[in-house]
Amino acid sequence: xxxxxxxxxxxxxxxxxxxxxxxxxxxxxxxxxxxxxxxxxxxxxxxxxxxxxxxxxxxxxxxxxxxxxxxxxxxxxxxxxxxxxxxxxxxxxxxxxxxxxxxxxxxxxxxxxxxxxxxxxxxxxxxxxxxxxxxxxxxxxxxxxxxxxxxxxxxxxxxxxxxxxxxxxxxxxxxxxxxxxxxxxxxxxxxxxxxxxxxxxxxxxxxxxxxxxxxxxxxxxxxxxxxxxxxxxxxxxxxxxxxxxxxxxx
Numbered sequence: 001x002x003x004x005x006x007x008x009x010x011x012x013x014x015x016x017x018x019x020x021x022x023x024x025x026x027x028x029x030x031x032x033x034x035x036x037x038x039x040x041x042x043x044x045x046x047x048x049x050x051x052x053x054x055x056x057x058x059x060x061x062x063x064x065x066x067x068x069x070x071x072x073x074x075x076x077x078x079x080x081x082x083x084x085x086x087x088x089x090x091x092x093x094x095x096x097x098x099x100x101x102x103x104x105x106x107x108x109x110x111x112x113x114x115x116x117x118x119x120x121x122x123x124x125x126x127x128x129x130x131x132x133x134x135x136x137x138x139x140x141x142x143x144x145x146x147x148x149x150x151x152x153x154x155x156x157x158x159x160x161x162x163x164x165x166x167x168x169x170x171x172x173x174x175x176x177x178x179x180x181x182x183x184x185x186x187x188x189x190x191x192x193x194x195x196x197x198x199x200x201x202x203x204x205x206x207x208x209x210x211x212x213x214x215x216x217x218x219x220x221x222x223x224x225x226x227x228x229x230x231x232x233x234x235x236x237x238x239x240x241x242x243x244x245x246x247x248x249x250x
Contacts, residue, residue: 014098016055021047025060029085034124053106055099061088064099078114092133097163111157119150162213169206
């Protein structure tokens with residue numbers, strides 16, 4: 001009997017590709033993540049029991065996992081980002097936004113009431129602004145976990161909707177600009193002008209969405225306390241940064 005090779009469709013979500021729980025490239029990335037327990041390093045399993053959405057980049061230099069469970073101890077009715085590691089050239093917030101989109105599509109286009117959450121172990125993160133890349137993608141602080149004292153970050157369904165609007169408008173703008181170029185090459189100048197007007201309208205809407213997202217990020221950053229007061233920090237810089245530069249900061 002002749003063997004038949006089955007070619008299964010690949011699910012793409014922007015830079016992400018859906019993969020399986022025991023993907024060796026993803027497991028290797030998980031081994032280098034601070035949440036990985038020492039006794040688990042080298043194991044192909046890195047996801048929790050239950051329903052998981054595992055994403056990877058084509059090069060295998062970034063991994064994301066969304067996990068959904070009916071039984072949670074933290075009281076959230078949410079989907080959880082259990083691991084995200086980025087060793088690629090892409091910005092983390094860009095990857096997170098597309099992972100949010102993939103998560104939404106995977107679970108039927110609707111999020112639970114509490115949206116998407118993740119936890120950050122403060123002492124394992126070098127940045128003084130814990131979860132910075134998540135905040136850049138629209139997540140906001142949601143307190144501390146009761147047991148381990150982890151920092152909870154949450155993306156509300158409304159925040160998710162803003163991400164979807166942003167990604168959709170970016171795609172629309174790219175397509176309209178492409179058709180505008182085709183019209184110009186074909187000598188259809190009136191159509192090219194119409195496409196340009198459409199592009200300007202889309203850009204205005206995109207800037208408005210980004211303005212709202214930026215305002216939300218600023219609100220979340222007000223909860224972040226810098227480790228050193230501003231004046232004390234600037235005083236430490238005297239001696240190896242020109243004083244005129246420092247004066248502009250005061």
